[in-house]
Amino acid sequence: MAETPPRIAVRRTYKLYVGGAFPRSESGRSYPVTSADGSHLANAALASRKDVRDAVVAARKAFPGWSGRTAYNRGQILYRVAEMMEGRREQFAAEVAAADGVSAARAQELVSAAVDRWVYYAGWADKISQVVGGANPVAGPFFNLSEPEPTGVVGVLAPGGSSLLGLVSVLAPVITSGNTAVLVADERAPLPAVTLAEALATSDLPGGVANILTGRLAELAPPLAGHADVNALDLAGAGGLAAELEELAATTLKRVLRPGPEDDWADADPGLARVRPFLEIKTVWHPIGR
Amino acid sequence: MEIFEYAPAPESRAIVSIRPSYDLFIDGEFVAAESDRRIVSVNPADEEPLSEVAAAGDADVDRAFAAARRAFERVWSPLPGAERGKYLFRIARIIQERARELAVLESLDNGKPIKETRDVDLPLVAQHFFYYAGWADKLAHTGLGTRPLGVAAQVIPWNFPLLMLAWKVAPALAAGNTVVLKPAETTPLTALAFAEICQEAGLPPGVVNIVTGAGDTGRAVVSHPEADKVAFTGSTEVGRQIARAVAGTRKRLTLELGGKGANIVYDDAAVDQAVEGIVSGIFFNQGHVCCAGSRLLVQESIAEELLPRLRARIELLRLGDPLDKNTDIGAINSAAQLARIRELAAAGEAEGATGWSPACPLPERGYWFRPTVFTGVTQAHRIAREEIFGPVLSVLTFRTPEEAVAKANNTPYGLSAGVWTEKGSLMLWTASRLRAGVVWSNTFNVFDPASPFGGYKESGYGREGGLLGLEAYLG
Numbered sequence: 001m002a003e004t005p006p007r008i009a010v011r012r013t014y015k016l017y018v019g020g021a022f023p024r025s026e027s028g029r030s031y032p033v034t035s036a037d038g039s040h041l042a043n044a045a046l047a048s049r050k051d052v053r054d055a056v057v058a059a060r061k062a063f064p065g066w067s068g069r070t071a072y073n074r075g076q077i078l079y080r081v082a083e084m085m086e087g088r089r090e091q092f093a094a095e096v097a098a099a100d101g102v103s104a105a106r107a108q109e110l111v112s113a114a115v116d117r118w119v120y121y122a123g124w125a126d127k128i129s130q131v132v133g134g135a136n137p138v139a140g141p142f143f144n145l146s147e148p149e150p151t152g153v154v155g156v157l158a159p160g161g162s163s164l165l166g167l168v169s170v171l172a173p174v175i176t177s178g179n180t181a182v183l184v185a186d187e188r189a190p191l192p193a194v195t196l197a198e199a200l201a202t203s204d205l206p207g208g209v210a211n212i213l214t215g216r217l218a219e220l221a222p223p224l225a226g227h228a229d230v231n232a233l234d235l236a237g238a239g240g241l242a243a244e245l246e247e248l249a250a251t252t253l254k255r256v257l258r259p260g261p262e263d264d265w266a267d268a269d270p271g272l273a274r275v276r277p278f279l280e281i282k283t284v285w286h287p288i289g290r
Numbered sequence: 291m292e293i294f295e296y297a298p299a300p301e302s303r304a305i306v307s308i309r310p311s312y313d314l315f316i317d318g319e320f321v322a323a324e325s326d327r328r329i330v331s332v333n334p335a336d337e338e339p340l341s342e343v344a345a346a347g348d349a350d351v352d353r354a355f356a357a358a359r360r361a362f363e364r365v366w367s368p369l370p371g372a373e374r375g376k377y378l379f380r381i382a383r384i385i386q387e388r389a390r391e392l393a394v395l396e397s398l399d400n401g402k403p404i405k406e407t408r409d410v411d412l413p414l415v416a417q418h419f420f421y422y423a424g425w426a427d428k429l430a431h432t433g434l435g436t437r438p439l440g441v442a443a444q445v446i447p448w449n450f451p452l453l454m455l456a457w458k459v460a461p462a463l464a465a466g467n468t469v470v471l472k473p474a475e476t477t478p479l480t481a482l483a484f485a486e487i488c489q490e491a492g493l494p495p496g497v498v499n500i501v502t503g504a505g506d507t508g509r510a511v512v513s514h515p516e517a518d519k520v521a522f523t524g525s526t527e528v529g530r531q532i533a534r535a536v537a538g539t540r541k542r543l544t545l546e547l548g549g550k551g552a553n554i555v556y557d558d559a560a561v562d563q564a565v566e567g568i569v570s571g572i573f574f575n576q577g578h579v580c581c582a583g584s585r586l587l588v589q590e591s592i593a594e595e596l597l598p599r600l601r602a603r604i605e606l607l608r609l610g611d612p613l614d615k616n617t618d619i620g621a622i623n624s625a626a627q628l629a630r631i632r633e634l635a636a637a638g639e640a641e642g643a644t645g646w647s648p649a650c651p652l653p654e655r656g657y658w659f660r661p662t663v664f665t666g667v668t669q670a671h672r673i674a675r676e677e678i679f680g681p682v683l684s685v686l687t688f689r690t691p692e693e694a695v696a697k698a699n700n701t702p703y704g705l706s707a708g709v710w711t712e713k714g715s716l717m718l719w720t721a722s723r724l725r726a727g728v729v730w731s732n733t734f735n736v737f738d739p740a741s742p743f744g745g746y747k748e749s750g751y752g753r754e755g756g757l758l759g760l761e762a763y764l765g
Contacts, residue, residue: 136738136740136741136756138740144738144740146741146756151746231747243538247538249537250533250534251530252748253545253748253751255751280725280727281742281744281753282726283727283742283743284721284729284731285728285736286717286732286733
């Protein structure tokens with residue numbers, strides 16, 4: 001009797017996440033990704049400037065729909081992301097352990113914290129207006145109300161060194177208020193970002209709300225910072241490029257969240273610190289009379 | 291109907307004594323500038339010089355920042371909030387007491403009608419100080435922190451000189467910051483009067499420093515290494531330059547820049563009220579208003595009814611002596627601004643739009659521009675895209691609410707918008723889709739210290755006024 005040959009595992013292809021689809025880079029390029037200890041893990045898509053522009057187009061297209069949803073609905077969808085992540089936590093934990101070079105136990109903690117971060121920001125969605133906005137007691141017969149609105153398309157540079165928790169900690173606060181995002185994953189450790197994209201794609205998040213690019217920060221960040229249809233930037237992972245990117249952003253007067261002290265995104269109760277910078281306040285007046 | 295003639299009713303300028311020359315206000319004293327450059331401030335209504343002020347140089351700006359830093363560390367930030375607030379209450383009271391004098395001075399230096407300085411600018415200035423005075427000991431309740439940033443570098447425009455000063459200085463001081471403020475080149479006089487008010491209020495030296503000058507002085511102020519925060523109100527182009535200069539520093543920045551506000555009139559609007567709102571939207575302050583309703587979007591079905599009534603109303607506007615209490619439209623602030631308005635109005639004609647102005651006489655001396663309405667304007671025309679900052683209205687039409695919103699948002703700016711309709715649901719639908727920081731529905735150009743003001747997109751970032759106005763000055 002012949003022996004059954006050992007089964008060959010089906011490996012994953014790590015692709016970009018743009019407009020709800022998983023394209024390879026239009027450039028056809030990829031780059032090898034290694035674990036923290038240097039062993040080869042996989043090839044990731046090496047996104048190009050054109051991929052940045054495509055992602056911005058997808059994000060802009062998704063903006064009216066996403067910002068027009070009720071805050072309750074956005075909160076439900078962010079909670080659904082947490083559910084999807086929880087269901088794939090072993091996969092995330094293995095990838096985070098390899099990417100961040102942490103123990104299996106620490107990787108589990110990081111995944112738990114990332115899942116909890118989605119729950120945290122899911123809960124914020126329908127509370128931001130009441131904390132940030134409200135009625136203004138003007139000295140005249142007017143109804144006067146200030147309401148926060150999302151600023152639009154936000155470019156997000158995920159912090160380095162925390163491939164999943166760091167990324168979630170900067171992405172979730174941007175989209176909970178109704179912004180759409182173009183995120184550049186940690187260049188050195190992009191695989192958990194792609195796995196997150198797969199969770200996002202199965203969590204009712206409309207395509208284009210979160211777009212995730214993998215590749216070289218120095219190649220992707222400048223076209224994102226200079227793009228005229230990007231309204232704001234989170235420079236958390238900008239490193240030494242921060243000043244140059246802020247200057248590019250000035251051309252179209254983008255709102256810029258500068259890199260904070262190291263790991264300033266790590267607080268488990270960050271409040272609105274990463275939400276407020278991506279809000280606009282709209283104040284509506286109407287006379288009161290008969 | 292017979293129209294009664296108006297008799298001249300000029301406000302007396304005797305209430306103001308303008309010194310022939312002013313020094314800089316640094317560390318609580320008026321001190322001679324090291325720079326020997328001077329600027330003459332003229333009355334735009336007759337081109338006569340009003341006074342001469344210093345153009346502060348780098349050394350002068352250094353001195354102002356040193357004084358502000360000292361005052362921040364030793365006096366102002368350690369002072370209990372309740373005591374800081376009391377100084378601001380004092381300032382508010384003195385402004386009320388000297389309101390008439392300041393209104394006349396503002397009209398002389400700026401050219402805007404006394405009716406506006408007396409009834410709008412000055413009451414709002416005093417109210418702004420009152421409003422923020424009360425916040426000084428309540429910062430812990432803002433949710434925005436309680437720590438001041440340090441020294442604020444503030445540069446303000448010429449269109450509402452003292453009101454813009456109040457918008458900048460009051461929240462900065464309430465939060466515990468000290469300031470170095472540069473008033474506009476063409477309108478420095480009320481800021482210098484404010485310096486005297488600081489002395490009269492006993493404000494500790496160095497808390498407010500005022501350096502007069504032109505663009506060079508402004509650049510020195512916003513790029514000064516001792517500035518912890520930069521706040522600017524003015525053109526989008528200068529705002530961009532400042533944002534570039536601040537990039538990569540630790541300085542915080544807020545910008546209140548240009549606009550091209552859309553004023554949408556639906557076919558069910560109350561037409562008489564809408565006409566009044568259109569007029570105040572574009573002709574208030576000669577249109578020198580960043581949030582002016584400079585693009586009228588009127589629903590096609592009522593354009594033929596609305597436009598003749600608008601023209602009839604504009605024919606009743608009185609243009610002339612800013613100090614006359616009957617005057618609706620005063621002088622254009624400067625020769626340079628008049629040239630810019632003329633250039634854009636000429637471009638409107640050249641590109642195929644049709645201009646109309648009432649046949650009102652213009653004074654022989656001074657800078658004047660008739661209220662002007664352009665019809666036949668398309669979205670591609672320069673007068674529909676560029677901020678004119680003058681009494682020039684561009685009229686476009688639309689058929690559906692979707693088209694109105696698309697046209698209103700078709701601009702890199704996003705400061706203000708107006709909506710005129712008697713249907714509440716349509717008003718709220720429209721307001722929620724307009725990408726603008728202030729939406730006036732069935733009203734226009736109303737302001738209040740409690741109401742946040744500021745723009746989307748290239749109209750800048752940050753808000754002034756209200757609790758949110760403190761965010762720019764707390765760390």
